[in-house]
Amino acid sequence: MKVIRNRGSVDMEHTLSKPLFAHLATVEEGVPKDSPVWFLWEEEHIWIIGSTSADRFPHRLKQNPTCAIGIIDYEKVTGKVVHIGFRGKASVEPFDGERAERLLRRYLGPNQDKWDPRFKTFNEHTILVRVKPETLVVRDQSYNV
Numbered sequence: 001m002k003v004i005r006n007r008g009s010v011d012m013e014h015t016l017s018k019p020l021f022a023h024l025a026t027v028e029e030g031v032p033k034d035s036p037v038w039f040l041w042e043e044e045h046i047w048i049i050g051s052t053s054a055d056r057f058p059h060r061l062k063q064n065p066t067c068a069i070g071i072i073d074y075e076k077v078t079g080k081v082v083h084i085g086f087r088g089k090a091s092v093e094p095f096d097g098e099r100a101e102r103l104l105r106r107y108l109g110p111n112q113d114k115w116d117p118r119f120k121t122f123n124e125h126t127i128l129v130r131v132k133p134e135t136l137v138v139r140d141q142s143y144n145v
Helices: 012-016 057-063 097-108
Strands: 002-006 022-028 031-037 040-042 045-051 066-075 080-093 126-140
Touching: 012 066, 012 080, 022 045, 022 057, 031 057, 040 097, 045 057, 045 097, 057 080, 057 126, 097 126
Parallel strands: 002 126
Antiparallel strands: 022 031, 022 066, 040 045, 045 126, 066 080, 080 126
């Protein structure tokens, strides 16, 4: 994986451990598409939960696995702006309940009893997307307030 770092130092692992939204960019018939997703950074891959019946991005990735992911950590009060961008290939993987649970705990907390019901059960359409980064861009774009 090629890593491009510039503009300050960023603790990438710390940033990727936060429950931030990522934007998954895919292409369908030459048209770019963007999907906001929750993610898990694990084993140098981005993992995303999806549904082959409810989401379009798994279908797009099966047709064209080339994708990009942008993650921004922003704090208006301090002027902090950290950008982490991935470019690579994705694969649609069988569902792994333990990995999915680790991902969901980041966003919903440890107590599954308090989770929204749609995040408690999965079916035969639930999958994981694994993105293998080829290029990683890490930038501190913070500004003074």
